[in-house]
Amino acid sequence: MENKTMRTAVVGYGNVGSYAVQAVLSAPDMELAxxxxxxxxxxxxxxxxxxxxxxxxxxxxxAALLCIPTREVKERALFFLxxxxxxxxxxxxxxxxxxxxxxxxxxAKEGRARAILSAGWDPGTDSIVRTLLEACAPRGITYTNFGxxxxxxxxxxxxxxxxxxxxxxxxxxTGAGVHRRMVYVQLAPGAQLKEVSEAIKADPYFIKDETHVxxxxxxxxxxxxxxxxxxxxxxxxxxxxNQRFSFTMGINNPALTSQVMVCAARAAQRQxxxxxxxxxxxxxxxxxxxxxxxxRRLV
Amino acid sequence: MENKTMRTAVVGYGNVGSYAVQAVLSAPDMELAxxxxxxxxxxxxxxxxxxxxxxxxxxxxxAALLCIPTREVKERALFFLxxxxxxxxxxxxxxxxxxxxxxxxxxAKEGRARAILSAGWDPGTDSIVRTLLEACAPRGITYTNFGxxxxxxxxxxxxxxxxxxxxxxxxxxTGAGVHRRMVYVQLAPGAQLKEVSEAIKADPYFIKDETHVxxxxxxxxxxxxxxxxxxxxxxxxxxxxNQRFSFTMGINNPALTSQVMVCAARAAQRQxxxxxxxxxxxxxxxxxxxxxxxxRRLV
Numbered sequence: 001m002e003n004k005t006m007r008t009a010v011v012g013y014g015n016v017g018s019y020a021v022q023a024v025l026s027a028p029d030m031e032l033a034x035x036x037x038x039x040x041x042x043x044x045x046x047x048x049x050x051x052x053x054x055x056x057x058x059x060x061x062x063a064a065l066l067c068i069p070t071r072e073v074k075e076r077a078l079f080f081l082x083x084x085x086x087x088x089x090x091x092x093x094x095x096x097x098x099x100x101x102x103x104x105x106x107x108a109k110e111g112r113a114r115a116i117l118s119a120g121w122d123p124g125t126d127s128i129v130r131t132l133l134e135a136c137a138p139r140g141i142t143y144t145n146f147g148x149x150x151x152x153x154x155x156x157x158x159x160x161x162x163x164x165x166x167x168x169x170x171x172x173x174t175g176a177g178v179h180r181r182m183v184y185v186q187l188a189p190g191a192q193l194k195e196v197s198e199a200i201k202a203d204p205y206f207i208k209d210e211t212h213v214x215x216x217x218x219x220x221x222x223x224x225x226x227x228x229x230x231x232x233x234x235x236x237x238x239x240x241x242n243q244r245f246s247f248t249m250g251i252n253n254p255a256l257t258s259q260v261m262v263c264a265a266r267a268a269q270r271q272x273x274x275x276x277x278x279x280x281x282x283x284x285x286x287x288x289x290x291x292x293x294x295x296r297r298l299v
Numbered sequence: 300m301e302n303k304t305m306r307t308a309v310v311g312y313g314n315v316g317s318y319a320v321q322a323v324l325s326a327p328d329m330e331l332a333x334x335x336x337x338x339x340x341x342x343x344x345x346x347x348x349x350x351x352x353x354x355x356x357x358x359x360x361x362a363a364l365l366c367i368p369t370r371e372v373k374e375r376a377l378f379f380l381x382x383x384x385x386x387x388x389x390x391x392x393x394x395x396x397x398x399x400x401x402x403x404x405x406x407a408k409e410g411r412a413r414a415i416l417s418a419g420w421d422p423g424t425d426s427i428v429r430t431l432l433e434a435c436a437p438r439g440i441t442y443t444n445f446g447x448x449x450x451x452x453x454x455x456x457x458x459x460x461x462x463x464x465x466x467x468x469x470x471x472x473t474g475a476g477v478h479r480r481m482v483y484v485q486l487a488p489g490a491q492l493k494e495v496s497e498a499i500k501a502d503p504y505f506i507k508d509e510t511h512v513x514x515x516x517x518x519x520x521x522x523x524x525x526x527x528x529x530x531x532x533x534x535x536x537x538x539x540x541n542q543r544f545s546f547t548m549g550i551n552n553p554a555l556t557s558q559v560m561v562c563a564a565r566a567a568q569r570q571x572x573x574x575x576x577x578x579x580x581x582x583x584x585x586x587x588x589x590x591x592x593x594x595r596r597l598v
Contacts, residue, residue, distance in 0.1 A: 019536075019537055019539065020537075022537040022538040022539070023536065023537030023538075025537075025538075026437070026537050026538060027437075094598070095595075097594065097595070097598050098591060098594050098595050101594070118598055121435075123598045125431055125434070125435055127597055127598040128427075128431055128582055129428075129431070129546075130597045131582040131583060131585065131586065131593075131597050132424055132427055132428070132582055132585075134586060134597065135424070135558075135559065135562040135582070135585035135586060136420075136424055136548075136550075136555060136558060136559060137555075137558070138325070138326075138558070138586075138587075237318075237322065237550070237551070237554040237555050237557070237558035238318055238319075238321040238322030238324075238325050238554055238557060238558050238561075239321040239322075239324075239325060239554075240318065240321070240551045240554035242551070243548070243549075243550045243551065243554065243555060244548060244549045244550065245546075245547070245548045245550075246545075246546070246547045246548070247428075247544075247545070247546045247547075248544070248545050248546075249435075249542070249543060249544045249545070250542075250543045251435075251536070251542045251543065251544075252536070252539045252541070252542065255536040255537055255538075255539035255542065256435060256436075256536050256542060258536070258537060259434075259435060259436070259437070259536035259537050260434065260435060262537075263434040277594055277598045278598075279581065279582045279583040279593075279594070279597065279598060280581045280583050280594075281581055282578065282579045282580055282581055283427055283430040283431055283434070283578045283582070284430060284578040284579050286430070286431075286434035287430065287433060287434060287437075288437075292397060294430075294578075295396065295397050295400070295576055295578070295579075296394075296396070296397050298426055298429045298430050298433065298578065299393070299396050299417055299422045299426040299576045299577075299578060
């Protein structure tokens with residue numbers, strides 16, 4: 001048993017945050033400093049865990065896991081980094097990751113802290129696999145196929161459409177990185193499926209994809225956090241073609257996301273001050289335990 | 300096109316060495332300094348490539364790829380490191396890797412160079428996948444299933460048995476990291492399959508495994524460098540069970556080994572002086588090209 005020397009706070013107590021509490025409590029080298037939430041969390045499962053609106057109330061904190069919506073990550077990460085608290089997020093807007101890294105890098109260096117950004121499974125561990133496959137076969141194409149699993153962004157977009165009481169949008173892979181959207185809608189009283197369906201298919205989130213819309217009685221019966229990915233690369237090593245690689249997983253989405261965030265928080269403590277994506281960190285730094293033992297066991 | 304600024308030498312011109320020459324020539328950031336070989340390599344495919352018994356004859360060399368038998372790695376790596384030439388090897392005796400690392404680390408620091416050891420696919424890129432899967436699901440078991448593919452060590456053991464003119468031993472996975480040996484033997488004149496088969500099955504290399512021995516007319520018809528792996532892990536993230544992961548590849552063995560060695564040589568230049576296994580290096584360092592572009596494309 002290692003010393004639980006690293007004090008980690010969970011910021012936000014939604015889907016990912018509740019799993020993050022479990023992941024911190026399971027980590028042999030971490031102590032849960034508490035939860036930062038603006039909500040009043042009088043929940044039985046949180047008995048004995050400190051909850052506050054302000055991280056200052058949690059005592060000394062080494063790292064904060066930002067289990068909050070992607071669009072709030074930058075502002076809150078900058079706030080913590082300036083206080084010298086390292087941050088981990090699972091920011092998932094692929095096109096904006098590099099700009100976020102630049103901002104967090106400056107703040108982390110000024111605050112003498114580290115930020116690990118986009119540390120979920122995609123972006124995150126999938127990014128490591130993509131990097132590894134490109135090293136193994138520099139010429140070729142990697143296809144990342146998601147699902148079946150619920151897309152939070154697409155689900156939120158459907159819920160904003162008139163006539164929709166509640167909805168989930170599932171992502172289904174159809175191969176070669178192309179996806180189909182299966183949308184399950186609980187209609188509002190008086191709403192017609194045909195009209196709702198047309199509105200969904202015309203939405204910018206769906207207009208480019210094959211989309212099917214189905215009415216269901218009770219959306220709660222369809223809610224599930226299963227997800228998965230299949231990454232495939234056929235490519236060339238040196239002058240040799242036909243090298244074939246495949247990585248697949250079937251997972252509880254928030255459980256994996258929060259576990260990767262916990263590992264990233266551990267790795268953060270082992271880096272120089274600054275901001276990093278997961279592909280910029282030695283994989284061994286993600287693991288707890290003695291490094292000699294890890295090398296002997298896993299290499 | 301990047302500048303071909305990194306001068307890389309290939310040491311040894313056997314199976315892996317010949318593929319390593321192709322991999323160095325394919326690397327956008329490398330120049331082939333030449334080949335170090337004790338043999339006289341007057342081969343048409345090597346026209347224009349410098350070949351020498353001594354690395355000094357190849358001019359300035361940044362890194363040497365040691366495409367030599369595992370048991371010769373330590374001595375030759377120490378020789379190059381003391382000269383300030385970084386080394387990459389694919390040393391594959393899992394139980395001895397950590398001790399080799401300690402030796403090479405001292406020499407590399409003294410020589411102001413870097414050594415990347417065990418940088419093939421297993422140990423090597425598979426080690427990175429094992430580390431990643433353990434980060435994703437800290438509780439669980441990873442099974443590494445090899446093959447179908449030829450095992451060089453087992454083939455050499457069979458060839459030493461009386462009555463064997465030539466042979467190859469194939470490794471076949473039977474699941475959960477257990478393997479079957481399929482041995483194809485070209486018998487020496489007058490030798491009996493039954494006696495040869497019994498001798499093989501009693502050999503320390505085979506005595507613990509299910510082994511089948513078959514006589515064939517011409518072993519050359521069975522020679523092939525295809526290989527593969529299937530790694531599987533079912534495990535728990537935080538308090539959540541049933542997280543499922545699988546990594547598989549079907550590859551030309553020496554082509555992949557040498558490509559990984561080329562990537563490791565590139566990564567070597569980006570580390571502090573010392574010795575490293577692949578899990579101790581940021582994956583991004585394995586790739587050529589602009590780091591901002593890599594992060595934007597792969598994260």
